[in-house]
Amino acid sequence: MRGLIQLIYRYHAFLIFLILQIICFIFIFNFNRYHKVMFINSSSEILGGLYEQRSSLAEYIRLGDVNDSLAEANALMKNRDLKNFRQMGDDLLLFEDSLYKQVFEYNTARVINVSINRNTNFITLDKGSALGVIKDAGVISGGNLVGIVKEVSDHFAVVMPLINTNFRSTVKLGRSGDMGQYTWDAENANQGLVNEIPKHIKVAFNDSVFTTGFSYYFPENILIGTVAEVNSSPEDEFQSIRLNLATNFRTLSHVDIVINLLKEEQVALENQVDQDHGQDAN
Amino acid sequence: MGRTLISNIIRIIFVIFLQALVINRLDLMGGLIFPFIYIHAILMLPLETPRWLSLPIGFVIGMIMDGFMNTPGFHASACLWLAFLMPVIKGFLSPRDGYDFGQQPTVQSMGLRWYLVYAAILTFIHHLWLFNIEFFRFSEILSTLARVTVSSLATVLLLVLFQFLTYAQRTRQ
Numbered sequence: 001m002r003g004l005i006q007l008i009y010r011y012h013a014f015l016i017f018l019i020l021q022i023i024c025f026i027f028i029f030n031f032n033r034y035h036k037v038m039f040i041n042s043s044s045e046i047l048g049g050l051y052e053q054r055s056s057l058a059e060y061i062r063l064g065d066v067n068d069s070l071a072e073a074n075a076l077m078k079n080r081d082l083k084n085f086r087q088m089g090d091d092l093l094l095f096e097d098s099l100y101k102q103v104f105e106y107n108t109a110r111v112i113n114v115s116i117n118r119n120t121n122f123i124t125l126d127k128g129s130a131l132g133v134i135k136d137a138g139v140i141s142g143g144n145l146v147g148i149v150k151e152v153s154d155h156f157a158v159v160m161p162l163i164n165t166n167f168r169s170t171v172k173l174g175r176s177g178d179m180g181q182y183t184w185d186a187e188n189a190n191q192g193l194v195n196e197i198p199k200h201i202k203v204a205f206n207d208s209v210f211t212t213g214f215s216y217y218f219p220e221n222i223l224i225g226t227v228a229e230v231n232s233s234p235e236d237e238f239q240s241i242r243l244n245l246a247t248n249f250r251t252l253s254h255v256d257i258v259i260n261l262l263k264e265e266q267v268a269l270e271n272q273v274d275q276d277h278g279q280d281a282n
Numbered sequence: 283m284g285r286t287l288i289s290n291i292i293r294i295i296f297v298i299f300l301q302a303l304v305i306n307r308l309d310l311m312g313g314l315i316f317p318f319i320y321i322h323a324i325l326m327l328p329l330e331t332p333r334w335l336s337l338p339i340g341f342v343i344g345m346i347m348d349g350f351m352n353t354p355g356f357h358a359s360a361c362l363w364l365a366f367l368m369p370v371i372k373g374f375l376s377p378r379d380g381y382d383f384g385q386q387p388t389v390q391s392m393g394l395r396w397y398l399v400y401a402a403i404l405t406f407i408h409h410l411w412l413f414n415i416e417f418f419r420f421s422e423i424l425s426t427l428a429r430v431t432v433s434s435l436a437t438v439l440l441l442v443l444f445q446f447l448t449y450a451q452r453t454r455q
Contacts, residue, residue: 013333017366020341024362027348027355028415047349054303115351117309117316119416122352158352189309250309 048112048156051124055112059253068110071254075108078256083219104219107132107257109157116163116189116249123147123159125255130154138217138258144246145211145222146255157257162224163189163249169215171224174208176201180241182209182224189249192225194241201239203230209243216263286328294323294343302350310436314429317436318357320347321408322444324364325401326388329372329381333365340365353416360412364404371403389445401441406434 008015056064079102113124127133129152139146139159147161160167162184169182171194178201180194194209207227213220225243232239260266301320310316324340344358351357372387375396389397409430417426 013337013366016334016337017362020337021359021362024341024344024355024359028359030354050303115306118351118353120353 048124048126048153051113052126052156055110055126059110064110064253067254071108071110071256075106075256078106103260103262105259105261107259109133109255109257111252111255112156114161114249114252119165119186121161121163121189121249122150123161123249123252123255125149125157125159125257126155127257128153128155128157132259133157133257134259136217136263138215138219138222138260139255140218140222140258141247141252141255143223145218145224146247146249146252148217149257159255161249162192162245162247170212171209172212173197173201173203173227174210175204179212180209182243190245191228192243192245194243196238197241199232199237199239203227203239203241205230209241216260216266218258290323290327293326294339297323298343298346298350301347305440306351314432315436316429316433317440318347318409318412318433319437319440319444321361321364321405321437322441324361324368325404325441326386327368329385329387330383333369336365336368337362356412356415359415360408363411364408367407368404371400375400389442394442397445398438398442401438402434405437405441406430409434409437 059067107127109125109127111123112126113122115121115123123139123146125133125139133149133152135149135152137149139149139161145162147159147164147167149157150160151158162182165184165186167182167184170179171182172179178197180197182192182194184192197203205227209224209227211218211220211222211224223246225245227241228244229242230239231242297320301318305317305319308317320343323343324336327336327339340361341358344356344361347357347361348354372381385391387397387400392400410427413426413430413433414423
């Protein structure tokens with residue numbers, strides 16, 4: 001016993017180091033596996049509040065009020081846009097509701113922090129669950145894709161943008177409608193990659209790349225970027241495209257949060273099908 | 283003792299704010315160079331700080347930094363290496379008759395050469411660990427090493443500049 005205590009005393013520094021390091025790795029691996037920020041982050045009230053202070057100072061210089069009112073007006077217009085409504089029935093006698101049901105709801109938010117020079121970049125917004133922002137909502141800016149809301153607190157939201165190495169999304173080419181997989185390689189905050197496009201497809205330079213309608217998060221045809229470069233290596237059966245991103249993350253100040261009002265219904269139905277018929281298919 | 287404690291706490295808070303609100307917003311060569319000068323707060327702990335104290339301090343500073351950057355554990359882990367290896371580097375660099383009590387690890391007190399070696403070795407270790415954890419891919423090891431090297435150089439440069447800015451006046455008084 002005495003020997004044990006002596007041993008602990010002798011190596012106490014190393015033991016503290018080891019214990020704390022293990023705690024660190026628990027954080028690191030939980031984060032990487034589930035893409036989940038499990039501890040305080042910039043969506044927390046204190047750190048988020050601090051970012052907000054700094055950002056409000058910066059916005060004063062950028063004439064923030066004008067921007068605010070413009071963004072607000074924009075979101076209002078989008079909420080009324082017929083494109084975001086889906087026809088729910090052809091019966092004009094439906095009472096209460098009109099012919100259309102709103103699928104996507106737009107909310108404007110202010111960007112209070114952006115990182116662009118790391119592998120795992122994030123954007124912090126000044127609106128949270130208190131104002132209806134939910135996890136997994138899409139984020140767009142001026143008609144261009146920005147990212148997906150990953151974490152929400154009462155008054156802040158953290159967005160995983162296109163320029164995060166964990167971001168994945170199916171996208172389609174504007175001309176042919178062929179689909180590929182969007183990723184980011186941490187090379188450049190203005191450019192992203194689209195992989196898994198079969199070789200026989202001719203990709204036009206400067207062709208636009210859009211979101212597909214298959215995502216729960218975004219409406220169809222939100223612009224992601226334009227083709228800057230096409231790479232194909234002989235040993236690979238797919239070609240990869242380098243995109244110039246449409247969103248300039250360096251000057252991002254206002255964004256629209258897009259909430260899919262029918263997402264839960266769709267997910268529930270698809271899960272139901274998986275449960276009922278998933279085994280047969282496998 | 284009380285003065286050392288207060289000045290260290292103020293320094294830690296100031297340096298964290300500087301890193302989170304100013305340095306993190308710099309975009310140097312498309313993110314190739316990323317200085318982390320918040321480690322100044324750990325490097326400046328008094329020379330005789332025992333490890334059982336410097337390790338938790340490093341851990342907490344790292345966790346706060348992680349909070350700002352949404353990278354749980356990355357900075358805390360790198361700071362632990364820093365705090366753990368600091369006494370080793372100090373011992374390795376110690377003058378023949380040891381350090382005087384109360385001597386600070388600054389340029390003014392230890393000389394530029396001592397400080398450069400001290401800061402460069404520890405910064406490199408910190409950045410090496412941090413960048414490799416962040417990438418977590420062995421295939422990228424060369425580009426990571428390049429990033430580590432240029433970022434370390436930038437950090438050391440900023441650390442030395444910072445020393446001259448903050449401690450020059452104190453010696454004059």
